[in-house]
Amino acid sequence: MALNRKIAYIDLSTGQIETKPIPVEMRKKFLGGRGLDMYLMYNHIKPGIDALSPDNVVFVSAGILGATLASASSRTHIGGKSTLTGFVGSANMGGFFAPELRWAGFDHLVLKGKAERPVYIWIHNGEVEIRDAGNIWGQTVHDTQQIIREELGDRDIKVLTIGPAGEKLVRFANVMTGLKDAGGRSGMGALLGSKNLKAIAVRGTMDIKIEHPAEALEYNKKIITQVTSAKVSQTQGKLGTPFIWGATNSQGLIRVRNFQLNQLENADEVEPEALEELAVGMAGCFGCQVHCRSKYIIPEGPYAGVYDEGPEYTSQGAFAGEPGCRNANTVLVGNHLVNIYGLDNLETGSMIAWAMELYEKGILTSKDTDGLDLRFGNDDALIEMVHRIAKRQGLGDILAEGPLRAADKIGKDSIKYLVHVKGMSNLHSDERATPALALGIATGSRGADHLRSRPAIDLYHLPESVLRSIYSQPVPYDGPLSSDYRDYEGKPWQVVWQEHTYEAVDCLGICKYHTIFLGATLPNYEEWSRLLYLNAGLEMTPLDIWTAAERAYNIERLFNIREGLTREHDWLVDRYFDEPTRLGIPGVRGRTIDREKFKKMVDEYYEHHGWDEQGVPRPETLQRLGIDNEPSHML
Amino acid sequence: MAKVLVIDYEKCTGCRLCELVCSVKHEGVSNPARSRIKIVKWEMEGRYVPMSCQQCESAPCQAVCPVKALSRDETLNRVIVDYDACIGCRMCVAVCPFGAVGFDVLGKRIIKCDLCDGVPLCADFCEVGAIQYVDASQQSTTKQVTAADKLSEIMQKVAQAISSV
Numbered sequence: 001m002a003l004n005r006k007i008a009y010i011d012l013s014t015g016q017i018e019t020k021p022i023p024v025e026m027r028k029k030f031l032g033g034r035g036l037d038m039y040l041m042y043n044h045i046k047p048g049i050d051a052l053s054p055d056n057v058v059f060v061s062a063g064i065l066g067a068t069l070a071s072a073s074s075r076t077h078i079g080g081k082s083t084l085t086g087f088v089g090s091a092n093m094g095g096f097f098a099p100e101l102r103w104a105g106f107d108h109l110v111l112k113g114k115a116e117r118p119v120y121i122w123i124h125n126g127e128v129e130i131r132d133a134g135n136i137w138g139q140t141v142h143d144t145q146q147i148i149r150e151e152l153g154d155r156d157i158k159v160l161t162i163g164p165a166g167e168k169l170v171r172f173a174n175v176m177t178g179l180k181d182a183g184g185r186s187g188m189g190a191l192l193g194s195k196n197l198k199a200i201a202v203r204g205t206m207d208i209k210i211e212h213p214a215e216a217l218e219y220n221k222k223i224i225t226q227v228t229s230a231k232v233s234q235t236q237g238k239l240g241t242p243f244i245w246g247a248t249n250s251q252g253l254i255r256v257r258n259f260q261l262n263q264l265e266n267a268d269e270v271e272p273e274a275l276e277e278l279a280v281g282m283a284g285c286f287g288c289q290v291h292c293r294s295k296y297i298i299p300e301g302p303y304a305g306v307y308d309e310g311p312e313y314t315s316q317g318a319f320a321g322e323p324g325c326r327n328a329n330t331v332l333v334g335n336h337l338v339n340i341y342g343l344d345n346l347e348t349g350s351m352i353a354w355a356m357e358l359y360e361k362g363i364l365t366s367k368d369t370d371g372l373d374l375r376f377g378n379d380d381a382l383i384e385m386v387h388r389i390a391k392r393q394g395l396g397d398i399l400a401e402g403p404l405r406a407a408d409k410i411g412k413d414s415i416k417y418l419v420h421v422k423g424m425s426n427l428h429s430d431e432r433a434t435p436a437l438a439l440g441i442a443t444g445s446r447g448a449d450h451l452r453s454r455p456a457i458d459l460y461h462l463p464e465s466v467l468r469s470i471y472s473q474p475v476p477y478d479g480p481l482s483s484d485y486r487d488y489e490g491k492p493w494q495v496v497w498q499e500h501t502y503e504a505v506d507c508l509g510i511c512k513y514h515t516i517f518l519g520a521t522l523p524n525y526e527e528w529s530r531l532l533y534l535n536a537g538l539e540m541t542p543l544d545i546w547t548a549a550e551r552a553y554n555i556e557r558l559f560n561i562r563e564g565l566t567r568e569h570d571w572l573v574d575r576y577f578d579e580p581t582r583l584g585i586p587g588v589r590g591r592t593i594d595r596e597k598f599k600k601m602v603d604e605y606y607e608h609h610g611w612d613e614q615g616v617p618r619p620e621t622l623q624r625l626g627i628d629n630e631p632s633h634m635l
Numbered sequence: 636m637a638k639v640l641v642i643d644y645e646k647c648t649g650c651r652l653c654e655l656v657c658s659v660k661h662e663g664v665s666n667p668a669r670s671r672i673k674i675v676k677w678e679m680e681g682r683y684v685p686m687s688c689q690q691c692e693s694a695p696c697q698a699v700c701p702v703k704a705l706s707r708d709e710t711l712n713r714v715i716v717d718y719d720a721c722i723g724c725r726m727c728v729a730v731c732p733f734g735a736v737g738f739d740v741l742g743k744r745i746i747k748c749d750l751c752d753g754v755p756l757c758a759d760f761c762e763v764g765a766i767q768y769v770d771a772s773q774q775s776t777t778k779q780v781t782a783a784d785k786l787s788e789i790m791q792k793v794a795q796a797i798s799s800v
Contacts, residue, residue, distance in 0.1 A: 002665075067665045069655065096651070103666060142679055155676075178678060205668035207741060213663040217656060221760065228762055283681060284650035289762040291648040295681040307680055 002068055002208050002536035003027055005107035007040075007635060008128050010121065012195055013054060013113030017128045022107065026634060027538065028548070029626065032064030032107055034090060034506035035552035036635075037079040040110055041088075042555050043631040047562045051083040051187075052169060052194040054114035060101075060160065060200060061108045063509010067099035067208055067286070068535035069220035071227060071523075072511035074098060074286035076160065076183065083187035083194070084171045084347075084402045085423040087560045087569075088445045091175060091183030092506055094285035097202065100158040104204025115196040120161075122152065123202045133198040138164060140340040141176045148201045161199035162189040163342025165390040169193050171402040172347035172425075176339070180293065180309040181285070184344040186424065186446050187402070211537035219534055223514070223523055224289050230519040233290045237282060240294040242272035244518070245313035245321070248429060248459075252584015255317065255430045257324040257376045258353040259419045259575050262430040263583035269328050270320040275311065278328060283309060290513050300329045303336060311335035317428020318349020323356055324376040333383055341390035350425030351399040351406065352385045357417045363410065370394045421448035422569050431572075432581045433591040434458065436491035439601050443495065443570045445556040451512065452502060455494040457520045458485045466520060471497050474525045474542035486587060488597045492604035504528065504549035551625045554609075554617050558630065567615045570602055637712030639771045640748070640755060642685045647765035649674055649683035653757035660756050661749075662742065669739050671748040672757050672766075685766055687757070688735040688748035690714055696727035696736050696747070712771065713750050721745065 009018045022036070030036040037059040049055035059079035066073050076098040082089030101107070105126040118133040135151075136144045141163040149157050159177060166173035166189030173189025174182045183189075192198070210216050227233050235243050248254055249271075252263040268274060278299060284291035298306045311319075311331050319325060319334030338345040352374075358364040359374040366373065372395075374381050388396025398409050404423045407415040419426045424447025431438035436458045437450075444452035457470075467481045471494055480490035501524060505515050508528060516524045525542030532538045532545070540548070560569075576593045583589060606613060610621030622628040654670040662669045672687040690713045691697075697705040697714055704720040705727060707713075723744060727736045736747045748755075750768075758768040769777075 067655070069659060069665070099665075103668075146679060179681075205666065205740070207662070207664035207666045207669070209664050210659050213659050217659055217756065220656075224760070224762065281645075281681065282648055283683075284648035286650060287652045287655055288648075288650050289652065289760075291650065291763065309681065 002064070002211070003538065005062070005102055006105060007108040007110060008106050008123070009110045009112070010128060010130070011113045012111060012115040012119065012130070012197060015130055019128070020635065022635065027064065028540065028544070030552055031504075031507035031545070031548050033061050033066075033075065033509045034077045034079070034092065034503065035548060036108060036507070037061050037077055037090075038088070038552050038555045038559070040108065040635060041079050042559050043633050043635070044110060044112070045081050049081065051081045051086060051089070052190065054195065056081050056191055056194070058111040058188070058191055058195065058197070059108065060111070062098035062102045063507060064107075064538075065531060065535055066107070066509040067102045068210060069216045070508065070510050070531045070535060071220055071223045072285060072288040072290070072514045073509055074288065075506065075509045075511060076101070076177065077506060077509070078175045078183045078188045080188060080191045081563070082446065083169070083190040085186060085447050087422055087447070087563050087565060088556050089186040089188055089191065090446045091185055091188045092451070093175070093177060093181040093183040094511060095158075095178040095181035096286050097158045097160050097177040097181070098509055099286045100202045100204055102204070102208055103206055104202045105206050109200070111195065111197060114194070118196045118198050120148065120197070120199040120201060123200065125204050125206055136198055137167060140164065141342045142179065142340055144199055145177075148199060152201065154203055157201050157203045159199050159201045161342070162192045163340060163390075165341040165343045166190055166193040167198070168390065168392045168400070170343065170389060170392065170400040171405070172344040174342045174344050176342050178309075180335070180339050182339075182344070184346065185449055187344075189342050210535055212534045216534040219530060223527060223531075227514050227522060228289050230521055232519040233513070236292040236513065236518075237290050239272040239276050240279075240282070240292045240310075241313040242275050242311065242316055245316040245428075246272040249321070252581060252588040253430050253433065254321045255419070255426070255428050256321050258322060258357040258417060259430070259579070260357070261583055262432065262581040262588070264321045264324070264326070265583070267320065267326055269326055270316055270331055274328055275331070278332065285511065288511060288514070292513060296332055298329065298332050298336060301333065303333050306336060308332070308336040308339055310339070312345070314345050314428060318345040319382065321428055322349045322353035323382045325379050325382060326377075327379050330379040330383065334386060337383070337386045337390070341386070343386070343390055346427050347402070347425050348386060348389060349428065350419065351389065351403065352382055354403070354418055354425075355385070355395065355399060358410065358414050361417070363412045363414050364395070368395055419573055419575065421572065422565075424448055430581065432576055432593055433584070433588040434485045435488045435593060435598065435601065436485065436494055438572060438576060438593050438598070439491060439605060440495045440498070442572050443602070443605060445553065445560060453495050453499040455491070455498045456518050457516070458491070458494060460520065461485070462520060470516065470520060474546050486591065488594070488601055492601050493608055495605060496608040499553055500546055500549040503553045504545050507549060507552060547625065551627055554622065554625055554627060555630065557611070557615075557617055558627075561616055565615075567602070567613075570615060572598070637710065637771055638768050639690065639712060639774055640687060640750065640758060641767045641769050641774050642687070643765050643767070644682075644684040646763045647674065647683040647685055648763055649676055652760050653685060653766060656756040656760050660751060661746070669741065669746065671737070671746055685757075686733060686735060688714065689733060690748070690750070695730040695732065699726045699730045701726065711750055711753055714747070715749060716745065716747065718744060
């Protein structure tokens with residue numbers, strides 16, 4: 001059955017491997033994927049440890065519906081204490097790794113300790129083996145996967161790996177699979193690197209029983225129609241995620257020149273339609289009919305002729321908007337470099353854009369940059385800095401430490417120009433005109449991030465009645481809701497709702513583009529309840545799923561509080577409150593976030609969660625969720 | 636006229652949903668190892684080629700079978716397996732030039748595409764149309780039109796080039 005996949009506990013220091021089944025009651029409480037990882041994390045990571053020490057633990061998982069007919073059941077979750085923020089580390093990626101892990105008999109991997117020398121893990125039909133990685137240490141993300149396939153003699157092996165950036169402990173290094181599937185944010189790549197763990201290779205031919213096959217097939221067809229009939233999915237299937245960058249840039253919701261502007265003007269060459277012309281086709285992750293991944297060949301320069309996938313809208317942000325560049329080739333090359341080095345494109349772009357602003361202000365000089373002319377709009381300097389970060393050379397070595405540590409090293413007024421939450425750089429978007437989105441990044445459990453809680457449909461001016469039909473299920477809500485994305489009222493509930501919803505999605509192991517993220521008509525709790533029953537035989541109501549997600553999100557909160565998180569961490573940098581937006585459509589221009597109103601939003605957000613005014617879950621909240629005795633060490 | 640599966644690998648996005656629905660339909664499980672169709676990938680080059688039974692008119696599997704377990708079903712234009720007669724010798728697996736007859740290790744029997752008795756799910760679920768189930772006579776017609784379109788484009792360009800000389 002779909003629920004018989006196991007947990008493997010792998011001690012890299014001793015070589016000991018133990019496997020355990022996952023009791024159904026734990027499934028009902030935390031489902032799988034990110035949710036169960038968070039439970040394991042709270043139970044297995046001791047408080048206050050150094051994130052780069054052998055005491056930290058890596059968690060790798062598939063969702064409870066991974067590899068089933070849940071439509072795009074492809075996602076892999078990677079957890080651990082963040083090497084960047086010291087709070088929750090959590091990364092999620094598409095591709096084909098998680099389904100293969102399930103076919104190989106496992107849902108969760110818990111990797112402890114530190115290997116004496118570089119190793120990789122080989123998992124095959126219930127067997128786990130630790131193998132020497134001497135010959136792949138130092139190899140790129142792409143080459144590592146090919147070398148392992150050749151070494152083990154099976155071209156269908158799926159590999160999760162770090163690139164050179166993870167080995168060099170760049171605090172925003174990714175875990176990667178395939179060409180561009182990126183477990184990004186929070187530096188999980190550095191965590192693997194600190195353990196001398198280069199990669200995990202999986203291959204499986206074990207059955208995952210589908211409980212009600214005929215109905216599951218029929219229902220999958222219905223979901224596919226529901227997803228692919230949405231205009232947003234069709235646009236994404238044609239333009240990839242760059243369409244989001246294009247749509248938001250046209251309004252003035254994009255971070256440009258670090259945080260100086262909110263729109264990239266004269267950006268024709270990096271608009272989604274321009275990038276589409278350079279694409280040679282589209283590809284999909286496992287089981288997905290949206291196929292949002294562009295395939296491309298770099299047209300010019302030293303990398304001309306190289307094949308890669310992407311770029312995502314995050315790469316447009318990193319290699320166009322934030323550094324103020326306007327060259328499609330730069331976006332494609334930058335995207336390729338973060339793919340092969342295994343770097344978080346958002347953090348990389350943000351760090352370089354910040355350094356460019358410091359260079360402009362004279363806080364960094366050409367002496368600091370070893371002669372590199374690090375001004376905004378200098379494509380060559382931008383690309384060169386990517387290499388230097390990945391290799392930790394010169395200024396790159398400082399930037400590789402992430403925002404707060406780098407600001408500490410550079411000193412002067414550098415911190416004033418930093419755009420971060422909880423020590424993680426903000427993504428490429430500008431939220432000064434959108435309080436709901438601003439609250440989402442300020443409170444997200446892993447730092448400034450759009451994939452934890454962003455109520456993206458808030459940008460669509462949906463009628464209040466539509467918003468109400470969405471946001472009052474599966475728990476009732478009769479408070480205010482507003483169709484105007486510039487409003488503050490009612491938005492905290494939307495953020496809480498999306499937080500639980502994305503947590504649920506990450507527990508199920510499906511893609512957010514198949515759920516209520518960018519499209520208001522896409523599947524949510526009702527559909528997931530049906531999918532769980534038909535595929536896994538698990539009977540859970542929409543409310544049960546919501547509660548499991550809420551439980552997991554509260555565990556994340558508990559983890560963060562245990563690591564020293566306070567109310568001050570759920571906040572934005574001063575620039576959001578003090579520097580008005582200068583560009584964009586009339587409704588977006590001249591906007592800042594209002595401090596007092598934002599404070600009230602945070603209060604409301606805590607209240608909806610059942611947390612006190614300091615953001616600590618109230619005892620009755622933990623009791624209601626049955627997590628008042630954590631860590632309970634059930635697994 | 637019976638229909639055939641037509642595969643256009645240029646349209647394939649490599650998602651492998653066909654493998655999933657095939658194994659669920661035939662075995663009630665998610666397991667590509669038991670699927671009758673397989674996407675062969677050159678992942679690092681972005682090439683994905685769906686491989687399945689061609690339902691050959693003169694089928695090597697049928698010819699090699701020592702117990703006549705494989706036969707032609709003219710109504711659905713397919714080669715079918717009589718599992719009561721099959722002795723599991725895997726000669727058919729050995730001779731198929733496309734690798735389209737597989738041996739299911741778990742089910743301990745050979746497996747091959749049966750066109751889902753006339754509603755092949757791989758085609759049904761493939762939104763991008765990389766796998767289509769069409770009238771046998773249309774297979775070449777569509778290709779003819781595409782090729783002719785390319786040819787006529789070239790001829791127009793040539794004509795323009797000549798007239799501008």
